[in-house]
Amino acid sequence: MxxxxxxxxxxxxxxxxxxxxxxxxxxxxxxxxxxxxxxxxxxxxxxxxxxxxxxxxxxxxxxxxxxxxxxxxxxLGTTERPGPLQQAFIDHQAVQCGYCIAGMIMRAQALLEQVARPTEQQIREHMAPNLCRCGTHKRILAAIRQVADKGQRLNAGALKERA
Amino acid sequence: MKPADAPVDKSRRAFLAGSGFMVSFALFGSWRALAGETNTLGATILAPDLPGDLKIDPILDSWIKIDAQGVTVCSGKVELGTGVRTALWQIAADQLAMPLDKFKFVTADTALTPDEGYTAGSHSMADGGTAIYHAAIQVRQMLLEAAAAKLGVPTKSLMLRDGIILSGDGRQMTYEEAAQGVNLHQQAKSVSPQGDPSAYRYIGHSIPRVDIPAKVTGGTAYVQDLRLDGMLHARVVRPPNASAQLKEIDTRAIETMRGVVKVVRDGNFLAVLAEHEWEAIQAMRALRERAQWQLTQTYPTNDTIHAVLKTLPERLYVTTRENNGPVKQVLSNASAASISAPASPTRSLAMTKQYVLHGSIGPSCAVAVFRNDMLTVWTHSQGVFPLRAGIAELLGLPKENVRCIHAEGAGCYGHNGADDAACDAAVLAYRTPNRPVRVQWMRDQEAGWEPLGPAMLTEINAVTDAHGKLQSWHHALWSTPHNSRIVNAGRLIPATLLAHPAAPASPAPIPQPEGDADRNAVPLYRIPSVRVDMHFVTDMPFRTSAMRSLGAYINVTTIEGMMDDLAEQFGEDPVAYRLQHLDDPRARDVIQRAANRFGWNLATPLPEGHGIGFAFSQYKNLMGYCAIALEVKLDKAARSVRIVRVVAAVDCGQIVSPDGLTNQIEGGIVQSSSWTLYEQALVGENGVQSVDWSSYPIARFPHIPAAIEVELIDRPGAPFLGAAEIAQAPTAAALINAIKRVVGWRPLHLPVARQDSPIFA
Incomplete structure (x- = not known):
């Protein structure tokens, strides 16, 4: 146990x-x-x-x-109430098959909780461990940037507030 | 769902075991299908004069059903991650004049939907979309007429709003009410009422995809996410290669492992079933360690495969086009040795391509249950109907007792392990009645057992006049099949491993004009005499099958390389040289739009290590048009090639979802650049050696083009042409053309930018 x-x-x-x-x-x-x-x-x-x-x-x-x-x-959120990063992925339609996307969002979430406004290169390097086979990278980057450009670190405590 | 007196007998679409796809050796000037023929996606033509896939299921209520619960639209096409489900839904919504959320949309289920064969070849919009486009508006018209009769008013006086029929006098009627007494179980007409494009709320609009919210929030979105009551987790143990034979194995110690329910051994087929997934994996590993295999064959290597391909048994298919007339294809009796290239070509160009992996991020998976004589399989197969036929044949079950239901998997990009994993699940569930069985392949199994994208060689000899005007063109190519789809049980891997194995159907190519290894081998350019010799290698050292764009990928890369080299030889700009040889206005349009947006000008000075490249093709010479212009940066010290900027111009006819189309083109560009720069399945004497992402590296975020721009050309009212595969070939061709401008010589062997590549020397 x-x-x-x-x-x-x-x-x-x-x-x-x-x-x-x-x-x-x-x-x-x-x-x-x-x-x-x-x-x-x-x-x-x-x-x-x-x-x-x-x-x-x-x-x-x-x-x-x-x-x-x-x-x-x-x-991070639900289908009815997606979190900010999930919503950014919907806004940019940053999905093809979507199988990699859960991992993409979680890795990006970690960066955005730590760094308020990461650069393009920072984002690309941070995301390098995660593979996408459909070639959706450009949209994934755009979704991450949408949140990053707000200039505020994502709230790691959102979960507890929601609960 | 279908009444018992249905006039269309679906068994007529049964695959003829062992026959392969029908190849007709006739004139292909028109590609009009004939009744009784099988189309290139494995479905049988019943009504050749109807539009799209109404040809293969002409009955309206196969597509659109209306009952007391409402309207249901059915499609035999599946969502492969391209967004096609939403796009088809959009078409149905506009043609029914209903909001998207007011009716149900069901895809690919052998019990519920039309049999549209495979979802492949960029056909889904062209065939499936066209069928729904016509069926929906014909049904709408029938409902309007029925409502008019019921209300006692002229049809023309009725209005449609949000799925409600409105009469000028304030009365209204739902579709369900209007449908009462209307017989939708009848054949569609060949001509449909004219829709009103100005009233479209969905077609031509970027409607957010219906599948995305669940995918980004952890909803049940994939076959991998199915959890049925009492479900067992299974793992298979595959031989080290296809020739290996299992010697004795003692499984007793495995059977007593924690959670293990049973071990299945039948010939070379080996699997374990357990209560929990991790237990199944541990048992699989233990089983693998105990399994002793006898290897009975050695395989070609990456270094020898191209020479080997030229020595293996083959059939020679010759395609010709004289005076820019229709394309003809014949199976030639001539021996390969008797084929000679033009005596004095102006230029020659020969290229090679290695085996490639589809490389789905999620290894293949399926769930099956055998209960009350009924076997139900949830699968991410591209073709649930052919899969059902194969499984039924293997297990000796009537087809009616097998139901295959599509559930999404990770992107497949062609014929990957989906069908084989579904067969694994079917075999195991059949032997374990009443308990659902989930089979999940491991990464090394996916890499080692998926059908490979074929290794190929191409050789082009071109003859021009003194001014560079093309006169004749000879293209020879060698390849194993690009189409080993499930036409019989033996095309399913588990069936070949059993103690009483089923033999795969003999290979047959997809005929011209769609083509197989010779897809797009006939250039669209104006050339008085064209000949293509497809050396169709029938003895596969490694099982190969369809991968996004088939042979078009290397054929176009070679053709467009030749066009660039000829332009250079005759002092012409490569874009202008292409235009000089093209009459099709839509082809010219995409080329000019891509060149203009890119700012194509070879005279513009570029930084050190940079180069630009251009390429064009019309997919299969009859589907979407795509032109690509791009700039690369080659860094010898870092041994890297990066795309700095890429511009694509595309024409896929009437656009249903502009953003969906853009997404497909962006993805195609990224994937094709990964193939072209990095990808080759490692093969050696013991078989496939690529087992993971380390032995099969693909592009990662730092490698992705800095800027991708997609210019869409909409053709309202024109047929849907399909988009999913059209960027693969021109991207590769433009990339090689750009690299040639940097290094000064043409790389001839794909992939071109692995660490040991001569372009970095």
Missing amino acids: INLNVNGQTQPLEVTPETPLLYALRDHLKLNGAKYGCGMGQCGACTVLVDGRPVFSCLFPVSSVGTREVRTLES
Whole structure:
């Protein structure tokens, strides 16, 4: 039994300690946000935040999470009330197949919580671990910039306020 | 859904096992289909005179159903990440004169929708969109006439607003009310009432895609997200290559692992089912470690494949065009050795391309359940009907007892592992009744077992007059098939692994004018004599199949390279030289628009290491037009090529979604530049060696063009031409042409910018 703090709620899970966080999220908590892409930390489709830092959940064992807070795409908003970065992706139609997008949003969220107004190069370098095969990069960058250009760091506490 | 007395027997569309796609060796001056023929997407033509895919399902209520619950529009096309679901929905909304959210839209389900074959080849708007365009307005007209009769007023006096029929006297009627007593179960007409484009609220407007909100918030959006009650997680263990035979394996230790429900072994087919996903993965790994394989074949390598292709069994398809007339294709009896190039070509150009991966970000996945003699499969296949036929054949089930339902996966860009994973799920669910089974391939399985985009060689010999005017053109190419779609059970990988395997249908190319490896090999340019020899290599060292744009990618790259080289030889500007050889006004238009917007001028001085390139093609010579102008920066020290700026001009007929079209072109440009600069599947004596994104690198954010501009040319009232594949070929061609201007010689072997590339020497 392992206790995981996911999206503001601590839950006990029947998983073995070496289980990658990805499977605890998808299979046990039934969250769709984090995606399986490569299982090797090469594509970023599984990106979630652990204490505000982006991690590859496909490699990150649940036993390494400890009491730190895990945040997934679901923490940022809902289909009815998308969060600011999610809304920016909708505004720019920054999706083709969309399979990589959950990971893209979470990695970008981490940057925008840390840096008020990142440069284009900063954004590109920060996003480099995440792959998109459809070639939607330009729109993903534009969506991130829409939030970045507001010049205010994204609020990491939005989740708690929402809850 | 369909009444029992339906006059259209869907079994008529059954695939003829083993026959491959029908290839007719006839004049292709017109590409009018004949009744009974199979189209290039695997569907049977029943009504050749109807527009779009009404040809293959001419009955109106196959497309539009109206009952007490409301209006439902059905499409056999699937969302592959291109936004086509929303675009088709837009067409239905305007032609029905209904708001988008006032009716249901159902796609690709063998129990509910028309069989439109595969969603592929940029056909969805041209065929599926056109069918809905006509079916919807014909149904609307029937409803108006029925309402007029019921209200006792002339049809012309009725108005339509938001799916309500309004009479001048204030009375109104819903579509459901109007539809009572109207028989929609009848054949569509070949001519439709004229729509009013000025009343369009959706066609021509950038309507936000209906699938995006769920995708950006973690909704249930993909087949990967399906969680059925009692669902088991399965993993397969694949052989190290297609020739490997499984020796004895002791699975007892695996069967007692935590969560494992069972291990399945049947010949070379090996899989494990477990209660939880991580348990299935651990069991799969243990199983893989215990599996001992006998390798029975060695494979060509990246260095030898092109020489090997010229030695393998082949069929020679010869396509000719004389005096810019119709294109003819024949299967030639001549031996390959008897083919000779023009005696004294003005120029020759030969190029090669390596195997490439579709490289879906999400490895293939499927869910299946076998319950009460009914097998239901949720799949991201491009063709649920052909898949159903293949699975039914393999399991010996009547087709009626197999239902395939499309659920989105990650982008596929052609024939990837989707069908095979669906077959895995079907085989395992069939052996595990009443428990849904979810199969998820691992990354290395996707890379190692998806059909590859074929390695190819092209050789062009061109003859001009003394002034550079093109006189004759000979294009020879070598390739394994670009179309190994599911025409029988044996085309599904699991079927080939079983102890009693099914044999794949023999390969057959998609005929001209659409083409296969020879897609776009006939230049659109005015040339008195054109000949294309397609050496269709039937013995595949590696299984190959359709990947976005098929052979057009390298054929156009070679053609456009030749055009650039000839322009240079005769002191012409490459854009002007192309225009001198083009009559089609729409082709000329995209070229001029791209050149103007880009500011094309070879005399403009550029910074050191920069170069510009231009290219054009009309996809398949009958679909969307695309011209690309771009500027690259080559940094030898950093061993990098970056696109500084790219301008595309496109004409896809009447535009349904301007933003959707732009998104497709932007994506095509990025993907094609990644193919062209970096991508090759590593192959060696033991088979495919690319297993992950490290052994198959693709473009990442720092490599993406700094600026992409897309200029759209709208043609209201013109046929929809499709967009999803049209940027692949001209992007690659323009990129190579630009790199040539920087380095001073033409790179001939794709990909061109891997770390050891000679362009950095």
